[in-house]
Amino acid sequence: MPSIKNKISYYYDSEVGTSYYAPNHPMKPHRLSMTHSLVLAYRLHENLDVFRPRKATTSELAQFHAEDYVDFLSKITPNTQHEYLTQMQRFNLGEDCPIFDGLFDFCKIYSGGSIEGAVRINHGTSDIAINWSGGLHHAKKSEASGFCYINDIVLATLELLKYHARVLYIDIDIHHGDGVEEAFYLTDRVMTVSFHKFGDLFFPGTGDLGDIGMNNGKYYSVNVPLHDGMDDQNFIDIFKSTMQKVMEVFQPGAIILQCGADSLAADRLGCFNLTLQGHASCVAFMKSFNIPLLVLGGGGYIKSNVARCWANETATLLGRTLDENIPEHEFYYEYYSDASYQLKVQQKNPIENLNSCSYLQDIKTCILNNLSQLEVAPSVQMHELPPEAFIPELDDSALNEDELSRNIIKNMAVNEMESRDRE
Numbered sequence: 001m002p003s004i005k006n007k008i009s010y011y012y013d014s015e016v017g018t019s020y021y022a023p024n025h026p027m028k029p030h031r032l033s034m035t036h037s038l039v040l041a042y043r044l045h046e047n048l049d050v051f052r053p054r055k056a057t058t059s060e061l062a063q064f065h066a067e068d069y070v071d072f073l074s075k076i077t078p079n080t081q082h083e084y085l086t087q088m089q090r091f092n093l094g095e096d097c098p099i100f101d102g103l104f105d106f107c108k109i110y111s112g113g114s115i116e117g118a119v120r121i122n123h124g125t126s127d128i129a130i131n132w133s134g135g136l137h138h139a140k141k142s143e144a145s146g147f148c149y150i151n152d153i154v155l156a157t158l159e160l161l162k163y164h165a166r167v168l169y170i171d172i173d174i175h176h177g178d179g180v181e182e183a184f185y186l187t188d189r190v191m192t193v194s195f196h197k198f199g200d201l202f203f204p205g206t207g208d209l210g211d212i213g214m215n216n217g218k219y220y221s222v223n224v225p226l227h228d229g230m231d232d233q234n235f236i237d238i239f240k241s242t243m244q245k246v247m248e249v250f251q252p253g254a255i256i257l258q259c260g261a262d263s264l265a266a267d268r269l270g271c272f273n274l275t276l277q278g279h280a281s282c283v284a285f286m287k288s289f290n291i292p293l294l295v296l297g298g299g300g301y302i303k304s305n306v307a308r309c310w311a312n313e314t315a316t317l318l319g320r321t322l323d324e325n326i327p328e329h330e331f332y333y334e335y336y337s338d339a340s341y342q343l344k345v346q347q348k349n350p351i352e353n354l355n356s357c358s359y360l361q362d363i364k365t366c367i368l369n370n371l372s373q374l375e376v377a378p379s380v381q382m383h384e385l386p387p388e389a390f391i392p393e394l395d396d397s398a399l400n401e402d403e404l405s406r407n408i409i410k411n412m413a414v415n416e417m418e419s420r421d422r423e
């Protein structure tokens with residue numbers, strides 16, 4: 001394929017990497033600092049426009065979320081939460097979604113990155129935008145869920161819908177992308193496609209094959225429910241056949257790809273057998289359509305593997321192949337001793353693949369049949385574009401080398417905190 005030079009923007013703020021959910025909580029934002037360091041160590045930033053995202057405003061968050069929920073998130077602190085037990089329960093805050101210092105800023109930054117990425121795609125200033133801190137797909141309108149508070153994906157989709165008649169959302173996290181599906185379940189302007197483990201009460205419990213959307217949205221929600229032990233070959237096969245058909249019938253103007261890394265082998269919460277290459281094949285395949293692409297993070301609970309995965313997929317988007325030996329770099333190099341400093345996922349005990357050929361063939365047939373109901377891309381009456389007045393001007397200056405390294409150094413404090421709390 002001829003190499004097409006894409007303009008790729010990349011969003012990172014060290015403040016998200018220093019956020020800390022709670023002792024022994026599986027979600028460790030520190031993995032974002034490690035990812036960024038690895039991106040720099042492989043010198044990928046030289047071909048990216050690197051931005052520190054602005055913080056999303058409260059009114060931007062309320063484009064999807066209920067105002068009382070956003071208001072509560074903006075005010076609650078670890079010290080005051082005990083006075084608000086009723087609201088804590090109502091908004092599903094507490095154990096899985098704890099209140100921690102800087103929580104609201106954390107939400108505003110990761111959401112800001114996704115919204116800004118969408119704006120740059122809308123304006124044609126980027127072909128691809130990457131925000132590894134985004135992709136928090138479980139958050140609901142008035143409720144936190146599964147380590148997610150604000151649904152940056154829904155917010156970015158709403159932004160893309162200002163310019164694009166149809167937006168495609170794809171989710172390869174091991175968990176069902178329930179928050180995004182629910183938000184767009186009734187519309188034909190957003191198609192959501194989620195590949196996930198389903199059954200055995202696996203979180204969040206939704207995403208069955210028969211959940212296909214309703215009303216105008218019928219056939220615009222696609223669910224690919226999988227069992228334990230999916231390997232590269234099985235996953236890539238069902239991913240490509242599904243997405244090829246989706247692209248034919250839906251013809252999106254823009255795509256959001258959530259790259260949750262908990263679908264990799266050996267994940268602390270996951271149960272698939274994907275390698276870094278298998279996971280990245282999905283990214284490469286979607287890039288090959290040359291449609292504007294917003295790439296987001298998501299789950300991923302072995303920090304070193306998350307960093308490997310997302311640095312490798314940053315390279316994939318740049319059309320580069322990385323050296324198998326992780327380059328020595330400051331601060332986090334030791335974390336990669338778990339696989340002899342190699343760019344691979346070390347899997348000691350592979351999980352048995354419980355997806356039989358006939359099961360996979362059956363769900364594939366069912367999904368392709370459903371998609372055949374949409375042979376012609378729906379025509380959408382585009383309304384006059386809504387005003388963008390509430391969105392401040394983008395700071396268009398990419399970070400220079402000095403600023404990039406300062407961004408890392410600030411992470412030293414959390415490093416110490418995390419080393420007490422290793423996986």
Ligand SMILES: [Zn+2]
Nearest residue numbers: 173175262299
């Ligand atoms: Zn997940």
